[in-house]
Amino acid sequence: MRNNKIKHSILGSVGDTLIWIFLIGTAALILMPLVFMFTSSIMPSKDIFKMPYPWITSEFKWQNYWNAIRGPDGDFMYLRNIFNSFFVSSVVSFTTVILSALTGYGLAKFPFKGRTVVFLLIMSTMMIPFEAIMIPMYMVVINMGLQDTYPGLILPFLTNAFGIFMMRQYLITFPDEILDAARIDGASEPKIFWRVILPNAGPAIATLAILTFRTQWDNLLWPLLIAQTDKMKTIPLYITRFTAETHTDEGAMMAIAAIASIPMFILFFTLSKYFVSGASLTSGSKG
Amino acid sequence: MARHRKFGMERNKAKWGIIFILPSLIFFAVFSFYPIINAFYLSFHRKDLLSLRAPKFIGFDNYTYLFGSSNFWNSVLSTTFFTLGTFIPLLIFSLILAAFIMSRKRFQKFFQMAFYSPAVLSSVVAAVIWLLVFDPRGLGNQMLNTLFNSPGVDHKWLATDTMLRLSTIIVYFWKYIGYFTIIFIAGMASIPKQLHEAAYIDGANRWQGFWRVTFPLLKPTVLLVSVMSMIQCLKTFSTQYLFTVSGTPSKPINVITLNIYNTAIRDHRIGRASAMSVLLFLVMLFFTAMQIKGSKSDDVTYM
Numbered sequence: 001m002r003n004n005k006i007k008h009s010i011l012g013s014v015g016d017t018l019i020w021i022f023l024i025g026t027a028a029l030i031l032m033p034l035v036f037m038f039t040s041s042i043m044p045s046k047d048i049f050k051m052p053y054p055w056i057t058s059e060f061k062w063q064n065y066w067n068a069i070r071g072p073d074g075d076f077m078y079l080r081n082i083f084n085s086f087f088v089s090s091v092v093s094f095t096t097v098i099l100s101a102l103t104g105y106g107l108a109k110f111p112f113k114g115r116t117v118v119f120l121l122i123m124s125t126m127m128i129p130f131e132a133i134m135i136p137m138y139m140v141v142i143n144m145g146l147q148d149t150y151p152g153l154i155l156p157f158l159t160n161a162f163g164i165f166m167m168r169q170y171l172i173t174f175p176d177e178i179l180d181a182a183r184i185d186g187a188s189e190p191k192i193f194w195r196v197i198l199p200n201a202g203p204a205i206a207t208l209a210i211l212t213f214r215t216q217w218d219n220l221l222w223p224l225l226i227a228q229t230d231k232m233k234t235i236p237l238y239i240t241r242f243t244a245e246t247h248t249d250e251g252a253m254m255a256i257a258a259i260a261s262i263p264m265f266i267l268f269f270t271l272s273k274y275f276v277s278g279a280s281l282t283s284g285s286k287g
Numbered sequence: 288m289a290r291h292r293k294f295g296m297e298r299n300k301a302k303w304g305i306i307f308i309l310p311s312l313i314f315f316a317v318f319s320f321y322p323i324i325n326a327f328y329l330s331f332h333r334k335d336l337l338s339l340r341a342p343k344f345i346g347f348d349n350y351t352y353l354f355g356s357s358n359f360w361n362s363v364l365s366t367t368f369f370t371l372g373t374f375i376p377l378l379i380f381s382l383i384l385a386a387f388i389m390s391r392k393r394f395q396k397f398f399q400m401a402f403y404s405p406a407v408l409s410s411v412v413a414a415v416i417w418l419l420v421f422d423p424r425g426l427g428n429q430m431l432n433t434l435f436n437s438p439g440v441d442h443k444w445l446a447t448d449t450m451l452r453l454s455t456i457i458v459y460f461w462k463y464i465g466y467f468t469i470i471f472i473a474g475m476a477s478i479p480k481q482l483h484e485a486a487y488i489d490g491a492n493r494w495q496g497f498w499r500v501t502f503p504l505l506k507p508t509v510l511l512v513s514v515m516s517m518i519q520c521l522k523t524f525s526t527q528y529l530f531t532v533s534g535t536p537s538k539p540i541n542v543i544t545l546n547i548y549n550t551a552i553r554d555h556r557i558g559r560a561s562a563m564s565v566l567l568f569l570v571m572l573f574f575t576a577m578q579i580k581g582s583k584s585d586d587v588t589y590m
Contacts, residue, residue: 036416110304122311131524135551137318155318261409276403
């Protein structure tokens with residue numbers, strides 16, 4: 001019996017060490033490409049392909065960042081494209097949060113005939129993948145004359161079923177007494193939404209805003225359809241263009257990639273709580 | 288009087304409810320319901336992207352064309368390869384990593400953050416990084432050659448069919464492993480501690496604790512992660528697009544979304560692209576329905 005216990009604990013500690021090694025090894029492997037991106041972004045191209053790979057370069061080539069921003073045509077288009085990405089992602093996050101909160105609030109707190117049907121109808125759009133409707137959607141947007149415009153980039157993403165679902169679940173537990181008290185005080189319904197509901201939905205709003213911002217920041221397919229001129233392109237399009245046209249300047253390529261990633265990393269390190277809640281929520285909605 | 292006022296308030300509420308919901312409803316009508324109906328409609332028509340001529344009804348011609356087209360079946364094959372090759376390893380490894388992380392008393396947060404960090408990048412950025420890693424002179428060859436002690440061998444990451452497929456799988460696996468690990472961790476964290484304690488008191492070891500207690504209770508999460516990752520893999524686009532744009536062979540990684548995009552935008556064949564979209568939609572609908580059905584019968588409740 002005792003022997004058994006000792007055997008167990010030795011086995012246990014060997015297993016324990018193996019698990020540590022496995023976790024640390026996997027973490028190192030996963031982080032390696034990220035480190036590779038940052039270290040290569042300040043290397044001359046010949047160092048990037050040196051054997052073995054010099055993790056710390058002998059000659060820092062900060063000019064990669066200059067080349068990245070200046071662009072192959074020397075027109076600093078990347079700055080404009082970065083602005084476009086920020087602009088589109090911010091507007092989409094803003095409208096998604098407002099519209100989702102408004103609709104979620106309506107569905108959670110205002111009984112009316114056919115409410116369940118409306119709710120199910122909205123939820124059913126979650127089953128329609130964007131990739132399957134992008135071509136008809138594209139034709140809607142060009143028929144509106146919105147090709148190569150900001151509204152064209154933004155319009156199809158004004159809100160989404162997941163956001164509405166999330167806000168509804170969050171607001172459904174909001175105490176009715178507070179709403180009634182506000183009504184008795186003579187506050188109008190829009191005012192209650194603006195002054196009572198929105199300020200009290202902070203965590204849900206933050207989670208949804210970050211999730212939406214990231215999705216848009218990452219969006220390639222839709223801008224690929226809509227943005228025709230370089231001036232209207234977003235970061236993912238700039239990266240594909242740069243890769244296709246100048247794939248010999250690897251250092252600048254990594255500098256572009258690093259610049260595109262830095263805002264997301266800053267968000268991630270300051271607000272990681274909401275990234276994680278976003279991930280586990282997406283799962284909850286479909287379960 | 289009071290009853291009258293109450294009735295008025297109810298009606299007022301209903302009015303505001305509809306006002307609050309209307310903007311989203313109009314939005315979904317224009318940007319979800321109309322496009323999906325239109326996709327079905329166009330899939331039975333011939334329509335050129337640029338011509339102003341009205342779509343011409345051609346029955347099932349687009350579908351019969353697709354079913355007889357080797358290009359279409361190649362895309363089906365590429366998508367299937369990619370989906371199976373990605374979601375199964377994702378499922379297994381994220382479960383293992385989550386179980387290992389949960390078994391640690393320290394550094395849980397650190398490992399979660401480390402594994403999740405690639406998910407923060409754009410898919411395009413992820414693809415660009417790996418494009419350099421997979422370069423014949425790049426890190427990928429160096430590491431494999433160190434591992435197998437085979438200096439100077441080029442593994443042709445971006446050249447042969449199998450390796451190119453594997454490369455896109457690696458990019459995707461790398462980007463999403465942390466995401467699914469976090470979902471599993473959330474699932475495991477919701478299992479009450481008492482269940483494990485009871486098992487250990489009854490003499491179970493950690494291995495049994497995992498297989499007999501955690502795993503069965505995790506079934507809904509397993510199902511969820513499988514379907515979610517499968518659906519995401521079916522929609523893959525960015526990696527394949529960037530790879531082909533940068534000059535790799537396109538045939539082995541011409542996944543269905545890439546094919547839809549090229550058929551519509553490069554070849555201007557809206558009808559055919561719509562038929563492919565409809566098929567993609569139906570396949571995904573099938574998996575989603577399966578998941579909804581599965582999650583209902585598999586509900587776990589903790590008393």
